[in-house]
Amino acid sequence: MAPTICVEASGRAFDVAIIGAGVVGCALARRFTLDGARVVILEKAADVLDGASKANSAILHTGFDAPVGTLEADCIAAGHAEYREIHARLGLPLIETGALVIAWTEAEEARLPALMEAARQNGVPVAPLTAAETYALEPALGPGVRASFRVAAESIIDPWSAPHAYLLQAFLNGATLCRATEVTGGTYEDGGWTLATRRGDLRASVVINAAGLYGDLVDRQLLGEASFQIRPRKGQFVVYDKPAASLAAHILLPVPTETTKGVVVCQTAWGNLLVGPTAEEQDDRANAPLDGAVLHGLRQKAETILPALAGHEVNAVYAGLRPATEEKNYRINRVADRAYVSVGGIRSTGLSAALGLAQHVAELVRPFAPQMVPLADPVWPTVPNISESAPRDYEAPGNCGIVCHCELVTRREVEAALSGPLAAQSVAGLKRRTRVLMGRCQGFYCSAELARITEGRLSEPMVPPHG
């Protein structure tokens, strides 16, 4: 096992300890580091983004449909704005497709005006469209569209490169990342926390719980009680191969219901077409098993929205878990007398809201943080581009050839992802950094070569040793 920075760090006191390296934890780490805090981020999994953040729809929401006047609406708006401000500097894509909210029934059509009004109250411009105007924008839509409205600022991003970039910027400006370091308990005394982890204790002035699907359990471990309860809500997806992407220019949204935004059809930053998610309650926080019948249902649903999809191939299926709670809103709980903030229940908008949430939590922490001086001249790293919206490594000289033919991933990209401060520690982590094994052949050609390249470099080998 590779030595961890944590060993070095233990014994030293941090200003802020963040529990959980999901997209929220990564955004928090960046914000606090740029604000001048000495930050440590503790993640129980072998690699980052192993929880709710590993599988979502990858939409940078505007918050047009967020409940008006809520913290969630504010954080989405602020997060969206900050992403637009910083993405180019960090090398992150922003695919400005816009979204169409489409009414297929009379009842849905009747709800459009209220939804547009709510969007305006959330400060998000929308434009109503007739059925004919909708078909003019999306000629592949199936029959039966009654009306729609367009939300121009809804966009698509890369859900992994973004948090990786936040974390890398934190790291390069002094933050400490400890992976495979589960927090198991802690005590608050003499104005500071001692956190117990699987790799020893460490001290921090402030603790922020960003443990996603385990947020309530971490609260209970550290505070003795939790102010919310996680109720994981599974979402399953079907991903079509790249030639299907041209069938939808916009993010195609149904009219939302009380419990779910419904099944979305949209492109991905990697040039696929994605359909999902479902919304299914379950107890298991770790596993999100796929259900063949549900996947067939999604495929059918997708083919009523875009009939031409019938002739296209599916090249991936996946499921994610939303850290939902017994209430709809975010569950942000500040315990001032113990310098603790729980950032819980970041249910279904965390990718969009993460940067905004980080701003909000930084404000909450300010009263009990020592004088922090924002970094005068922080480092701005760029992350490797793996989206289709910018030139890729395979187009450049010296790429050492292609390893994964379906996603056109080069050997140089794989090597880069296996080294450096944020080196991948698991096959899943390597996939999230490069997209190897994620294409149409699902490893037919590259599994063997990848097993060779990664040998001895991952926490779990690709091919297990047999005695």
Add this chain to the structure above:
Amino acid sequence: MGKLPDHADLVIVGGGPAGLAAAIEARKAGLSVAVLEREPTAGGIPRHCNHPPYGVREFGRLMKGPTYARRLVAEAAAAGADIRTGVTVLALHSGPRLTVTDNCGARDITARRVLLATGVRETSRAGRLLGGTKPGGILNTGALQGLVTLDGLVPFQRPVILGTELVSFSAILTLRHAGVRPVAMLEPASTPTARWPSAMLPRLLRIPLHLGTDIVAIEGEQRVTGVRVRGPGGERTIPADGVVLTGRFRPETALMKPSHLALDAGSGGPVVDQYGRCSDPDYFAAGNVLRPVETAGWSFREGAAAGRAVAADLAGDLPAAAPFLTIAAGEGIKLAVPQRIAPGARGGALQVRVDRPLRGRLVLSLAGKAVASQRIDTRPERRLSVPLSAIPQGATGTATLTVEEAA
């Protein structure tokens, strides 16, 4: 090896049996030939298949796949083909012109003609919409053979095999070679897809074969621990440490789908005439990309014929690419290749497959009149053929293939 050429008379995409056979024939006719292969070694799928039968038709000898692949590469190289490995073709343009990339980055190559010989791949777990968790240890036959044959790695000890196509038995042989005995072979249909004697193999090796049985869910966290199956006796879990998903081949048309070339929904491959000429007549196609899946010998012969057709074309000896007779596949017919017939030669045959078990008469009719007819008793994935000579010279319009089912 020198710089990648900017131009060749014939540029071949894919260095498997079809591409290499075409290279040999085109060189014999004096054309300059470049073969572009994205893998580090040319030879195609046979490189992974460390078992016979290969090479009987081509070399009069029974060979294992890797020997056969090496022999093909050596012959093509000796014929003077410029074989370039580690070169990926990214896009096809009219001209013909190809965008390619290798260690030097992306650029374009032009040609007088292009031959597409990109082969097939098996349907993945995702393509089959299989439920369950996503542990390690779920592979296609191709990936399994890559691991075992090329790298000497054995990914599991007690896998379940899904499918009973020919390739499924190839998976058994590969596993046997690695000292691994599958715990079960599953087939969703009520009969094995492949013909006897392959279908006897599981019994010979004492591998339980479960017909009418499909996977409901794969179980396990890090590695596979079992598969939940549904069969005649209801649902149960078979303990296993891996899953081999075999067959359900699809032509590798990732390059063609976004291009200007017409594709056929039935075969999944490009639309071709009897010379292997595509809808853009500067492009030809041969081998498994034409339809899922045939043997290496078959693909080799198709490649050789396409190599000769390209040479004839460049010499001005190929009839014009139009007018055509179009072949329409009726109910029950999955595919018919070629999809259209240009004027001229009537050698060879229409390759036909059905989409469900069928018994009766296969009839090819033109303007309502039967021109060919034969008795069939067949199942999906099995080869049928109708001689092209049955089609009258000069016929245009549409000829329809239908099945008159026996009662």
